[in-house]
Amino acid sequence: MKKILLFILAPAFLFSAGGVFAQSTYLSDYNFQLDQYRKNFAEYTNFKKDYDDRPTLNNEQKALLSAKQTIISRELAWANFYLVLSESIGKPGVTYPVINKAATDLTGIANYHFSQAGKAGNIATRADLTSFTQEELTVLASHRLPVAQSQVANKLVQLIKFQIDAKTAYDSIVGKLEAVKNEVVVKNGLDQVQTYSAQINGQIEALAKKTTGFDLNESNQGQFYRDSTETLRTVRNLQYRLVSIIIDLDTNYVRH
Amino acid sequence: MSGTKVKNFLLNLYPELARFRRFNQITAIVIPTLTPRLKKVMRWGLPLVTVLFVILLGTVIGSWLLGLFFPKQITPLPIEFIAPTTTPGYQSPFLPLKRSIEEFNPALPDPLPPVFDEKISLESLSE
Numbered sequence: 001m002k003k004i005l006l007f008i009l010a011p012a013f014l015f016s017a018g019g020v021f022a023q024s025t026y027l028s029d030y031n032f033q034l035d036q037y038r039k040n041f042a043e044y045t046n047f048k049k050d051y052d053d054r055p056t057l058n059n060e061q062k063a064l065l066s067a068k069q070t071i072i073s074r075e076l077a078w079a080n081f082y083l084v085l086s087e088s089i090g091k092p093g094v095t096y097p098v099i100n101k102a103a104t105d106l107t108g109i110a111n112y113h114f115s116q117a118g119k120a121g122n123i124a125t126r127a128d129l130t131s132f133t134q135e136e137l138t139v140l141a142s143h144r145l146p147v148a149q150s151q152v153a154n155k156l157v158q159l160i161k162f163q164i165d166a167k168t169a170y171d172s173i174v175g176k177l178e179a180v181k182n183e184v185v186v187k188n189g190l191d192q193v194q195t196y197s198a199q200i201n202g203q204i205e206a207l208a209k210k211t212t213g214f215d216l217n218e219s220n221q222g223q224f225y226r227d228s229t230e231t232l233r234t235v236r237n238l239q240y241r242l243v244s245i246i247i248d249l250d251t252n253y254v255r256h
Numbered sequence: 257m258s259g260t261k262v263k264n265f266l267l268n269l270y271p272e273l274a275r276f277r278r279f280n281q282i283t284a285i286v287i288p289t290l291t292p293r294l295k296k297v298m299r300w301g302l303p304l305v306t307v308l309f310v311i312l313l314g315t316v317i318g319s320w321l322l323g324l325f326f327p328k329q330i331t332p333l334p335i336e337f338i339a340p341t342t343t344p345g346y347q348s349p350f351l352p353l354k355r356s357i358e359e360f361n362p363a364l365p366d367p368l369p370p371v372f373d374e375k376i377s378l379e380s381l382s383e
């Protein structure tokens with residue numbers, strides 16, 4: 001009983017929600033809007049150059065309209081990008097504080113960009129465009145932190161799902177090993193499962209805590225990504241060994 | 257006769273033996289039983305047995321001395337091993353999980369955010 005409790009030390013406050021997600025079109029929408037943006041941006045670059053060379057009212061109007069179209073496609077591309085990320089986080093159906101926060105943040109950011117796409121339609125003058133872009137730059141800066149946290153959450157959710165699946169696998173074979181559980185090989189295998197599980201849970205908890213407490217003003221985002229990648233790699237390697245042992249026990253010591 | 261000679265020889269060598277009644281009893285029993293045939297067997301048998309005994313003793317002493325100069329060979333106890341009950345052709349249902357873990361890419365950021373021009377404007381922007 002103690003061993004089983006140890007195995008689920010970290011996942012004690014997470015559970016599989018088992019949610020069913022409808023087939024998403026976010027990725028195709030994102031790709032479509034990205035293409036639109038590239039076309040619009042190429043046009044905007046040309047019109048802006050014309051306007052810079054010959055600042056007539058006609059050229060200004062063309063550049064302004066082109067800028068509006070570019071911004072609209074950019075905002076829609078951003079919104080769909082964040083929805084793709086949010087969907088990826090929600091798909092495994094895992095509930096965990098840093099993951100819940102990431103999903104909420106991403107939905108908020110996506111809604112902001114949808115709203116900005118609507119607002120961009122109201123741009124009528126050069127001043128409107130400048131004002132819109134300046135406001136956008138300020139808000140985008142505030143999105144950097146939740147986006148960085150969401151990137152880590154997106155990876156964490158997959159590892160937590162692996163851990164839940166490994167736990168299910170372990171539970172399904174442990175009863176069948178009752179007859180041979182005192183044999184040296186089996187005993188060692190079960191002990192190693194406990195050890196790896198405790199290490200994995202500890203690493204996941206530590207990374208989740210670090211991600212929640214991450215401060216962009218104090219830390220470098222690149223370094224944060226590098227450190228997190230290293231921890232994720234460590235957890236993945238431990239999980240690989242854990243599942244290898246479970247498979248070994250299942251294949252060689254469980255009667256089928 | 258030779259039995260008497262042996263007795264005399266022993267008494268000559270160890271006169272104290274005459275004081276032991278047991279000695280006299282044994283010689284009284286053994287000497288008459290030494291038939292010519294038995295004497296013949298003993299004549300050849302005793303040296304042969306003695307030679308074999310000396311060879312055997314020498315071998316034992318030699319082995320013992322050899323053991324003093326070479327470390328004793330230690331044979332480990334057999335490790336407890338249970339024969340796996342592998343089912344031929346059985347494939348664990350957890351193999352896909354192992355593959356998923358193997359394919360997990362820990363690199364960040366993933367997905368890579370798109371690169372957009374965030375400073376679209378017809379005027380120079382104050383930052």
